[in-house]
């Protein structure tokens with residue numbers, strides 16, 4: 617999810633050369649400008665105090681990465697995106713992690729350590745975020761704080777492990793919405809974050825109605841735990857959900873990232889219900905129904921460390937979650953994969969494999 621000051625887009629600064637030795641080079645995909653990702657050589661980053669260097673196996677393309685790509689937000693000559701990682705430890709100078717250990721990464725900086733939020737360990741809200749020059753995951757290597765690593769179990773493969781971060785977002789969203797077992801839940805948008813929200817809601821015992829105009833996504837919605845699916849351009853979700861439970865949904869999630877969907881989610885959610893906004897709709901909506909129905913709404917910026925750990929457990933319990941990954945591309949095709957996803961014909965969750 618969007619983390620302007622956090623890990624999502626990091627500035628890669630050339631590592632200062634130590635003496636005359638020539639530093640090793642790696643390939644990285646730089647988000648240089650509006651709709652332009654360019655792969656080029658750059659020095660392999662050196663871990664600073666408290667950091668480890670990872671060799672990236674897979675890095676998922678997030679909806680928030682696509683928002684950057686299609687708006688140009690955060691673009692710059694040294695920006696590498698990518699925060700949905702599976703990786704192996706390359707070097708831990710402190711020796712806590714063995715080289716080759718399989719990990720995923722909680723994507724958050726550590727904060728200044730001194731402000732009111734850091735004292736509560738809510739580093740995401742840090743008032744003075746330090747400028748930590750570790751790169752994003754669309755690169756062969758990156759450095760991250762050692763305390764942000766989460767070890768992978770043997771039975772979670774590297775591709776599925778790249779879903780730990782977005783599934784952690786979905787699970788944190790479900791926890792914040794707080795549905796009870798048997799509650800009706802509505803999910804608008806069955807792209808990757810929508811399908812992961814469906815998985816989390818189904819695991820919480822909800823009856824889930826999923827909505828998406830695309831048939832292939834509705835099919836996956838049913839496989840991942842929807843009780844019913846609908847095409848919101850053809851069927852009125854208010855009527856469809858009321859027919860199942862006259863209360864309407866107790867919880868409703870916006871996961872499509874478009875304003876029509878956000879409006880529909882508020883309109884469909886029942887009285888006293890909770891709306892979670894996990895997409896990034898960039899347009900105004902009319903909130904009179906929210907007032908009249910006394911709904912609550914919330915949004916989140918990313919997962920918690922704990923929700924990512926829960927995500928890894930859920931991937932083992934519900935292996936069908938891995939079906940959200942519909943493709944893998946090498947680094948050279950990252951720009952093409954972004955363009956196709958933005959155009960709507962690129963699949964659901966696409967992973968970039970820097971080693972391929």
Ligand SMILES: [Zn+2]
Pocket residue numbers: 617678679680699700781782
């Ligand atoms: Zn993400």
Ligand SMILES: [Zn+2]
Pocket residue numbers: 727728729730731732733734741742743744745
């Ligand atoms: Zn702080």
